[in-house]
Structure formats: structure tokens, C-alpha cells
Amino acid sequence: MGSFLSCCGPKESDEGYLDRNIAGGNTSWRIFTYKELHTATNGFSEDNMLGEGGFGSVYWGKTSDGLQIAVKKLKAMTSKAEMEFAVEVEVLGRVRHKNLLGLRGYCAGSDHRLIVYDYIPNLSLLSHLHGQFASELRLNWQRRMRIAIGSAEGLLYLHHEVAPHIIHRDIKASNVLLDSDFEPLVADFGFAKLIPEGVSHLTTRVKGTLGYLAPEYAMWGKVSESCDVYSFGILLLEIVTGRKPMEKLPGGVKRTITQWAEPLILGGRYKNLVDPKLRGNFDENQVKQAISVAVLCVQSDPDKRPKMKEVVSLLKGCEPKEKAIPTRIQSVKYEEELLELDQPSEDDVGGNPDDSGVFKSLEVQKMQDSYNHKHHGDWRLNRNV
Template sequence: MGSAFSCCDSDKVDEGVPPRDGHSPWRIFTFKELHSATNGFSEDNKLGEGGFGSVYWGKTSDGLQIAVKQLKSMNSKAEMEFAVEVEVLGRVRHKNLLGLRGYCASAEQRLIVYDYMPNLSLLSHLHGQFAAEVQLDWKKRMKVAIGSAEGLLYLHHEVTPHIIHRDIKASNVLLDSNFDPLVADFGFAKLIPDGVSHMTTRVKGTLGYLAPEYAMWGKVSESCDVYSFGILLLELVTGRKPIEKLPGGVKRTITEWAEPYIEKGRFRELADPKLRGNFDEEQLKQFINAAALCVQSEPERRPNMKEVVELLKGNEPKGKVMQLRLKSVKYGDDLVSMDQASDDEDYESDGKGAGRYDESDAYGVFGAMSNVQKMHDPYKRYADRMGKKG
């Protein structure tokens, strides 16, 4: 890392890449700026916490709302994920990807700065604190599905070198004030050189979303993201978790639950009950079909993200007929038996069958978002104090 990220303690503001697609350029923040913006990294401003560290809400002196990810440890693993995320985020510019607002790196600190997303994550609306409010109607779910798919299409087909995200899940799809989706958290991303179809690597991600060839053998390709997106799509349509606990401690994947309904063409029964029947049945079938194709057990049978976007928009790519069976494989009993503490645990393995789980990383960039109502604007406090003095 060294010299590449050593300018953060200076008060000089460095501009990053020029703006594209309407995005502002990223820049290097000083630690002092971020300390002030977050009320000294106050507990009241904490958005969430994971194995990587903590994320804080903040507001800069010019009024920009930000989320600041502060890495907890300075070990080689954390350094690598920080370097990868800054490298990847510095490259990407797309309306459906959470870009880099800036970073800070000093001798003791590693911080990444994002724009704050007022509607938090898809996870918070499907399973978290906003689930009961049912803000995600069918139209918003369509927007989330198509926008997320377009973000992944950009990563896989339009940016060079191509990027595999490796951690597509509901907590890593953030929602802006209009419920437009932004795919986030590139700490596990892989840059794929031209001409390389797949790589073998240490497995990282969240069980339930992992493609079988990746979970079991560490084979990673764009198709792994496609599989994860298929699970996300099923989750978005049905409102169910990727893995759910049944009575007696048995665990069932969303594909195991959905397969009988798909096979019998009972698509309406797959729709999230919270929608109360308010959805377009033809679009529901399109989404289920796209999901079923994405979660095929063999990578070569899955569509690419260009085809997925077409499917979601109602255009049937050549050779991709309606898939009435998921044909997705179950995770091995050895993997599922290790999954004890949470439905949302992160999984890490050496690609040879040996793995471990880390529940603390499960919630993505903005964490579990439990403290949203308690966040304090540092500059409003200052203005209030000045007003009282006057």
C-alpha cells in the first residue's frame, strides 16, 4: 500500500478521476474532515458494524451526506480488501453502481467514503426494519431488478478489465431516494484479464447466494455473479430469504422451496404475500424465468448478464426458452451443517472444501442499519449552538 495511499494526513484536497455519467469525481479526504463529518466517529452516527470495521453516517461542511467505512484492523487481509475496493471503485462509473466518493489512508487509518443512500439496502426492505412498511411495490421491485442487472452487465461486459463482484446479495444492493438500486461493496471483487474465462480462488461470499462450482471448488467466473443474481431475483419476487430455518433446525434454500411451484406453473403463489396480489402476472413470469435460468447448476447453461437484462425487459434471447425446472443443486451437507448462527453468514473457504463462516460481515457496506433514527448532523449542532449564543 505504502506510497499509493499516504496523502491522507495532508490538508490538501486531491481530485480523483474526472466525472462521467453525471458522477462527481472522487477525492482524497483528510482524517480531520471525516472526523468532523461523523461527530468524531460517534456511536450515534454508526450505521452498522462488520468484520471489516464500522460504517458511519456523516455530513461534510458543504452539505454532502456520506457513509464512511472505517477498517478495524490493519492486517494484510484488510489492506488487500481496501486496496481492491479503492482500485475497483476508482474505475467504475455507472448509475447503478455505488461509486467511490473518496478515501483516506494514513499510517493508522483506512477509510472509504461513499454517498449515503437514504433508503438504505434492499435487505432492510425485504427482511429488516422497513419490511413491515411495504414500501417496495411491484413497480419498485422491477426497477431494482433491472437496474441491478444493468450494473452487473456494465461490470461484466463494458468496463475493462471485466470485474466479477463475488458478493451479490440483498444487503449489497442500496437504494437511493427514488428507490433506484446501486450495487455496492467491491471488497471481494476480481478483475478478469482479457481471454481468461475463469479463475480458481479462495471462496468468499454469503451462503445461499454462492454458485455451487464456486462454493465447492473455488471456480470463479462472471457466471458466479449470474447465479447470485438469480437468487437475489427470487428473493426480490418472493420476499423469502435465500436460506431459511425450518422447525427442527432443518435448513431449506429458496430454490428448493420455489422449484415445485415453478414446475407446476403456479407462479402467482411465488409472489411476496406483502404485495397483496398487486403485480403484473406476465412480468412475474418473466422474472421467475430469468431467475430459474440464472440458478442452473451448470455454469454454461446460465445466461450472461446481457441476456438477463433482455429477459427482465420481456425480450426473449435466442435459445433461452422458458425454464420450468430450476435444476439447481443443493449445497453439500458439510457446508449447510457449518451454517449454525445466522441465515446471513459470510462463508470463506480455501476452494478445497475447507471453510468457515463469519456472521459479522454479512450485512454489506452500510451494516444492519439499526441506528438510522439516532444519527446527528454535526453542522446542525454547531449552527444550533451558534444560534443560542446569538
């Protein structure tokens, strides 16, 4: 992990910590000692566990100065796990935005890797759309739109305002956390790619979650900012409709959210697209605008998708200046070989289908305001293309 230590600072000593500033003093973080984190989490007690996945476990903790934190602890020192750790620390060390999950610090000893985040009290968007809080309707229409706009603004910052530009590569409901005011925080940068100036796209190993993956990325490994735009379009449809990006029908047939939505959009039946749990309490004009933005984002041709600057502008109600918004959605049908991979993969870290998002699944909430949530069919795709 020499490259990680060179870009993120010297290897930490278990005797103390250093205060650091990255990107011109824009973001401050700490190098924690293992002893500090061991004490803060009560010895990484099971009672403090917020969730676990193939990579390891996440624990709630409280530092000696009263700061509540969440600590992600790698289970095994595999090369893939260490790479995700290094990428996430480097990316989070570079960015600071109200809609991105903050980095509090990390700990990198000879036999352990830990990332320390701010503790966020309201779980993930996934838990409110499909998990244990879905029936409680904590997400009214106004909150949903704030979550959509805030998430888009976080991506806009990554794509256009930080240098080098950053592609997240894993935008989905489990990677959008909600603070005490239900403001969104885009999280989990383990798959992120830093794009050098003047480079439009990269070809890389495919990682992500089926249903959210842009077709050019899923099929050929071609990744660019427009891949995040596509994933955001799927997320936006999910926020409006309350449906999962990929669902299994009777007989085992799998249908994407775009395939379900296409006839309703084509027929102009926008009210029928809205999550029925809202019971008609929504702004129809905002629904039409949000669906129109989603349709733009999920076009199969990446060159026709908008930039995140335009997405944010449109979501805030601004009229498009040059690009006419299409009325017909272009449903992407994943190839059968990809659909067959919609199951645990031993090639990935831990081979765990629930291994997605910063804070993983638990069957029982163990402490008040914890992050835990149950996942619904998430998986990690990790293959050479």
C-alpha cells in the first residue's frame, strides 16, 4: 500500500495522531490510533456493531471528546479490500461538501485498516424506500425532492468542482445516507475513479450494482461522468416511484425500473408512476419535471445524457435552454450473462450480496438511531470485460 501511504500521509503510529489538511486546507481529518478506536467502540463490541458485510464490520463509537463516529473495520487484509480502503480515504480526503459523507480520519497499522466517518442518525435512503422504515412514510414528497436535489449537487461537486474530477461509480439508494434533517449525504467511495484533466473516459474493471449500471459500463467497462448520471437517473426514478431498480417477476423473469416505467411515461400517466405510499400527496408538476430529468439521464447514448450541472438546474425547476427533453424512455435490457451474475460472487470481496453501502445490514437494530438497514437484492459485480 505504498501509493496509499504516499498520497494520504505517513503510516500512523499507535502512539498518537496527526491533524491533516488536504486540497489547500479545504478538508481536515485525523489519523487515529488503533487504541483510540478500540476504546471508542468499547473494544469493537458486538453491541456497538452497526452492520457487517463481506469487507468487514462497521461500529458506532464515541471519542474521548464526545464525538460520535462510525468506524469501518476491514475483516481481512486482501489486496482488493486494501485498494478500496486506499481509494476511499484518498477521495474523501480531497472533498468537502454538504452532500458528501465526511471523513473523520483513518487508521492504517501493520495488520489493520479502519476508516472513521461522521455518525449519521437517519440510516440510508434504501431503508426508507424498501427497508424497515418504508411503511412509516418518513419520506414525504418534499423530503424526496430535497434528497434528489442534494444528491445531484453532491455529484455536481465531484464531477465539476473538485480537481481532479471524481466519478463515484456506485450511486444507489444504499449509498445515500440521511442526516437528522433528512438531508442526503452521498457515501461509499471505494469504487471511485479520479479522472485526470483532459481525459473524457476510462476503460476499467466493472464494479457496481445491477439495475444502476449504465449500459456502456456494464457491457464494455467504459466509465465516464455520464455513468454516474445514468445511475442518478435510476435513483431518481426509484425516489419518485418507490420501486426497486431491478425486480424479479413470477417465473424468475427480471425487469428493470425503466422497463416498468416506459409505458406509463409514454402514455403521460405520471400520477401512476408515483409511490402509492404517498397517497396522492405530491406536486404533479414536480413529478413531471423529475421524471423528465430521469428520462434524460437514462438515455442509452451517453453523449445525449445531461451534465450534473444541468440535472441540478432542471430539478430546481429551470427550463432547458438547448436540449429538448424526450418523452420516450429508452429501456436498457441487460444481457442474459449479466442477469445470471445477479447472485453472490466469490470473486468479489467476501462474495456477499449484501456487501453494499457504507453501513451494512443487520437483522435487529441494536442501538437508537443506528445506520442498520436490510438490503434487498444488492450485489457487487466484479469482472473483467
